Amino acid sequence: MDIQPGDVLEMKKEHPCGARRWEVLRVGMDFRLRCTGCGREVMLPRKKAEKALKKIISPADQAGEDRRNPYAL
Template sequence: MINYIFEVIVTDIREGDKLTMKKTHPCGNNIFTVLRIGMDFRISCDKCGRIIMLPRKKVEKGIKKIVRNGETV
């Protein structure tokens, strides 16, 4: 049971990471930079620069790929 919970809640996202999301922003881009991590995540669109606040759960569910320092993690 404990192991199960652990697996579900831990997604390794750090500030500065580039997230490729399943959903695209209205501007057509789906790559976002993580600005702040907390209860809510603050991410900015790499194309239009808009800042979006999303609950952690939503961010984790929507991630397709995480890129850190040019490498996929």
């Protein structure tokens, strides 16, 4: 999956505050996510985060920009 810092993820289950959307702060073997409802930050293993993911809502996609690396050949 192509998840980048700054993307917004919609999860299958709600956070206790009622929000389903999380902002991606860090990507690697673990994801650092911030709840868009209450601001809580959590670290999730990549496998668990990808399983709980419903859809990716990317700021770059909303703006109609290309997310690929402009320096790649």
